[in-house]
Amino acid sequence: MRIFIRVGIIGAFLLLMYLMISMSGSWRVKRSFPEGVTDQKVVSGKLDRIEQTLNKLAKLVEEYGQKKFTETDPLDVDQEKEEKQQKPVIPKLYPDSYLFTSWGDDLSQEEQKEAEALFHIYGYNAFLSNRIPLNRKLPDSRDSRCLVKNYPTDLPSIGVVLIFVNEALSIIKRAVESIITHTPRHLLKEIILVDDHSTYNDLGKPLDDYIDQINKERPGLVKKIWHLQQMGLSQSRITGWEHATADVVAILDAHIEATQGWAEPLLARIKADRTVVVSPVFDKVHFDDLHVERYIPSSHGFDWALWCMYESFSPDWLMMSDESQPGKSPSVMGIFAADRDFLGEIGGLDGGMTVYGGENVELGIRVWLCGGSVEIVPCSRIAHIERAHKPYAPDLDPAMRRNALRVSDIWLDEYKRNVFIAWNIPLQVGCSTSYSKVVDVAKAIVSAVKDPDVLGKTYVLVGPNRYILYDLVKYLYKVSRTIFVPYSLPRPLFHLAAIVLSSVPHDPWTTPDKVDRFHISDLKYPGLPGMEDLGITASTVEQRAIEVLRRHRRRHYRDPDLEEIKPPKTVTF
Structure with a gap:
């Protein structure tokens, strides 16, 4: 293939030279022909000379091509084959990996292993990133009109x-x-x-x-x-x-x-x-x-x-x-x-x-x-x-679903039903607030109670007011720590049952310690201040969050996202 390209270039060059000479000659002939010589004779003479020259050129090109083909082309072909044979063919260790779909053909097996491992960690080609300049030059993709804009100096x-x-x-x-x-x-x-x-x-x-x-x-x-x-x-x-x-x-x-x-x-x-x-x-x-x-x-x-x-x-x-x-x-x-x-x-x-x-x-x-x-x-x-995957969140749907419901509850009013439908969540007729938001507030309260540095901070829930965190934690802790456990028997009998159950080989469903901690009625709170007494007008979400916390305290195994509340050591009541 290379030979024909060379022959073509040489032929084109010779043809160009001939045309230039021919044009120069024709100019001279035109000026030197005597009177009486017709145009037909002139044209006929020119055509004869062109034909002779082209025959010579074709013969020259043919001889040159045959010479090069016999002397060089087999060597070039053999050299290319030899280069391919000498270059080792490295198999792709990860043919199904997105990373190696269009990249990495020249990597050794060790380099492939390193690149694939980094790809799983980061979601992009960190192997390549570690090898290219930190200050690499990127193409300017701006519109040409952006380049002539002038911006204020201040x-x-x-x-x-x-x-x-x-x-x-x-x-x-x-x-x-x-x-x-x-x-x-x-x-x-x-x-x-x-x-x-x-x-x-x-x-x-x-x-x-x-x-x-x-x-x-x-x-x-x-x-x-x-x-x-x-x-x-x-x-x-x-x-x-x-x-x-x-x-x-x-x-x-x-x-x-x-x-x-x-x-x-x-x-x-x-x-x-x-x-x-x-x-x-x-x-x-x-x-x-x-x-x-x-x-x-x-x-x-x-x-x-x-x-x-x-x-x-x-x-x-x-x-x-x-x-x-x-x-x-x-x-x-x-x-x-x-x-x-x-x-x-x-x-x-x-x-x-x-x-x-x-x-x-x-x-x-x-x-x-x-x-x-x-x-x-x-x-x-x-x-x-744009990562191929996000290593910190392999499945984005749970977090995205929760965040979408939060946004819809806060901002979208009557249009939030469209978000519920998009996430295939049944609509709750007559329910002004989604359960996910209540759980979210309950989680926030749990985190607040467990925070050892709550004194003097201001904590924002979803209601219309900002609450002094110390007062809010003090109230909510008193509410949530008095758990209602619907034991139908008096406490001494349950205490005795717990002692008996503790002696069996399997894990007991209750222990004396649990009875001591859980056998309390929260039907009444004598002397307990309400949120109104603290100057707080609770929203529906916060009131329901308190109910979630109460249910969690007596059925925490059903709600693993909420940890059991323990008061911080720095807060005393």
């Missing part, structure tokens, strides 16, 4: 919050490097890393050493906050927002890469309207080979199950035919920037959301109903890794 400062749990260290470093590189120095006030209780060793001292290295050049730029227990996506964002001091807080995932000019368009929109919450356009970083795919700007919508989804912008935006213009959006996909004070004015984020899912929809609904708006800014681009 933009607000920005603090970037990166949240993560058990993230690959190289991924975190690349996110930090990209933010520092692509954010103007005078605008970037801080980078806050919120670690939601990671357990991997390289996120301890190695990450701390990396932070210290950056802070030597730019003192105080990077901060790290570590949760003492895993608190979930929403609470991690709240932690970052609470520790931020810049005018604008941008809350991002840690598996991102900022691109050139990502910050200025967001800050300009917030400077123009402090009540707007803005989101960049996400470009997709593929989880296997980490290449970047450009995404077109779209709004961030959601269905009735409150799963996020991309939707087209409004017809008005489409009629502008200008991809550099911001577009309104019902919600955000989880990465956003907002005026730090405005976010506090609308109540921040919902810390009651667990694990993952629904928190971004909740924020969008909250912003719109509290007088703000949400916009997607196409001139701001963030490259975001």
Whole structure:
């Protein structure tokens, strides 16, 4: 094949030379022919010469091709075969793995094992991430009109919050490097890393050493906050927002890469309207080979199950035919920037959301109903890794279902029935509050009672008021600790039965200790202050939460999510 290409090139070159000579000759002939020579004779002569020249050229090309074919082509073919034979064929150890569908053909077996193990841990190609530069250059996917925009010189400062749990260290470093590189120095006030209780060793001292290295050049730029227990996506964002001091807080995932000019368009929109919450356009970083795919700007919508989804912008935006213009959006996909004070004015984020899912929809609904708006800014681009799976939550449905029901109960009023239908939950006629929300409040009360640092804090439940936690815990503990156990016999007889049962080989269903603790009637509470006495008007949810706690105390084996309440040592009654 190579021989024919060479012959073709040589032939084309010779033909080009001939045409140039022929044109030059024809010009000379035209000027030198004597009068009386007809055009037909001239043309006939030219054609004869062209035919002779082409015959010579064809013969020359044929001889050259035969020579090369006999001398070179067999060697080239043999060389290619030899190279293929010499190169070892490494079998794929994981042919069904998503990681090796289109990547990893040249890896040794040991490298395949390492890459697959890291893929299961992180959900993306950490093996490759550890081997590519931290400051790699990404393609500029912005619209050309974005490149000529001018932004105000007095933009607000920005603090970037990166949240993560058990993230690959190289991924975190690349996110930090990209933010520092692509954010103007005078605008970037801080980078806050919120670690939601990671357990991997390289996120301890190695990450701390990396932070210290950056802070030597730019003192105080990077901060790290570590949760003492895993608190979930929403609470991690709240932690970052609470520790931020810049005018604008941008809350991002840690598996991102900022691109050139990502910050200025967001800050300009917030400077123009402090009540707007803005989101960049996400470009997709593929989880296997980490290449970047450009995404077109779209709004961030959601269905009735409150799963996020991309939707087209409004017809008005489409009629502008200008991809550099911001577009309104019902919600955000989880990465956003907002005026730090405005976010506090609308109540921040919902810390009651667990694990993952629904928190971004909740924020969008909250912003719109509290007088703000949400916009997607196409001139701001963030490259975001889309994991193949989320290692911290293999099954997202339980957490998402719970969070969706919470959002519907708080914000959607009569439309929450649509959320129930989307999750295939039977509608409860005449029930003003879903059971899941009652259990959620009960869990919050359990956690509050077990908290050793409750004194002087203010605790927010779902009712209209804020409660002093000490008074609330004191009341709820007194209610929940007096458990009603419907024993039909007097206590001494049950005590004797418990002693007899303790002597049998199998586990007894009751013991003398349980009788002493549980044989109490809560039909009456003499002298017990009510919530009204504490200046608290309890909502239906909180009253039902107390009932849940009472049922839990006498049937705790049926509700494993609620732990048995024990008073903290620092609280006395």
